[in-house]
Amino acid sequence: MEIRRVGVIGAGTMGNGIAHVFARCGYQVVLCDVEQRFLDRGLAAIEKNLEREVGKSKITADDKAAALKRIEPVLDRRRLRDCDFVVEAATEKFEIKADIFRDLDEVGRPEIILATNTSSISITRIAGLTRRADKVIGMHFFNPVPMMKLVEVIRGLATSEETFTTVRDLALKLEKTPVEVNDAPGFVSNRVLMPLLNEAMYTVMEGVATPEAVDEVFKLGMAHPMGPLTLADFIGLDVCLDIMRVLQDGLGDPKYRPCPLLIRMVDAGWLGRKSGRGFYRY
Ligand SMILES: NC(=O)c1ccc[n+]([C@@H]2O[C@H](COP(=O)([O-])OP(=O)(O)OC[C@H]3O[C@@H](n4cnc5c(N)ncnc54)[C@H](O)[C@@H]3O)[C@@H](O)[C@H]2O)c1
Secondary structure, eight states: OOOOEEEEEOOSHHHHHHHHHHHHTTOEEEEEOSSHHHHHHHHHHHHHHHHHHHHTTSSOHHHHHHHHHTEEEESOGGGGTTOSEEEEOOOSOHHHHHHHHHHHHHHSOTTOEEEEOOSSSOHHHHHTTSSOGGGEEEEEEOSSTTTOOEEEEEEOTTOOHHHHHHHHHHHHHTTOEEEEEEOOTTTTHHHHHHHHHHHHHHHHHTTSSOHHHHHHIIIIISOOSSOHHHHHHHHOHHHHHHHHHHHHHHHOOGGGOOOHHHHHHHHTTOOBGGGTBSSSBO
16 A cells, blocks of 8 residues: 555644655645644644755755645544554653554554554554554654654564565655664663663762763763763653653663753752753853
């Protein structure tokens, strides 16, 4: 089946980026969120980010106008009925995603693939809520979506080969680089990245070095474009803590114990860049 019309659920940071790349690559996009103000905010972000691409001569002003015209914002999930593919990028809470997937299973045609952009929830568990577990898959984009090349394509236990191939090819059509991964807590990206950030936090907590010094070590010694604590602030310390807990619960090894300093900072409401304070002040 040819995919022309794509549903994107959630118009937040990731959803608007995903809608942006699909629309820019010529797909019709139905963008769904729960309140008009979230749709408006998502569309404003897409407009601004497309304009940035015009400024860099990656696309023309006409391409931008055409991409925006291809995006249809909706509040009613039933409007996703005619989509040929749906990717969910709603808030990272199992209950929210469970409700969406049960509903999509009813609303969407039986042959369509349902993908999730979850960072940490089990694809197999989400798939098990539907009657089409073979057509449920992880399509994990990275932030900012229009710029980052990687898409982790995650097979759940029941994901079929056909579903995998379709989503891998779709990522290629979006000019992304798909990497195949099996379903496991944190997949590969967060399984490896989060313990690094967590360990960097331990070095600060134990007085081994200041946040600035830790970040300098990684920028200058390992050629990372940003240090681990700057990155943790950017991702959101609450998000980092949630993912560490997924690794701890899912893998059971004490090495995934969240850093106590991270827990205290989240308790204090120091969530990183978005709250104005994390390992740095903004
Ligand atoms: N932010 C990142 O760096 C990043 C990277 C990769 C993956 N992810 C994953 O992407 C997903 C979205 O993350 P985000 O950072 O864009 O979050 P966000 O908070 O920016 O956006 C989430 C959006 O989902 C909407 N939403 C909530 N419930 C909904 C529902 N029932 N139907 C439709 N929309 C609903 C919210 O209103 C909000 O606009 C999460 O699963 C997250 O784990 C995030």
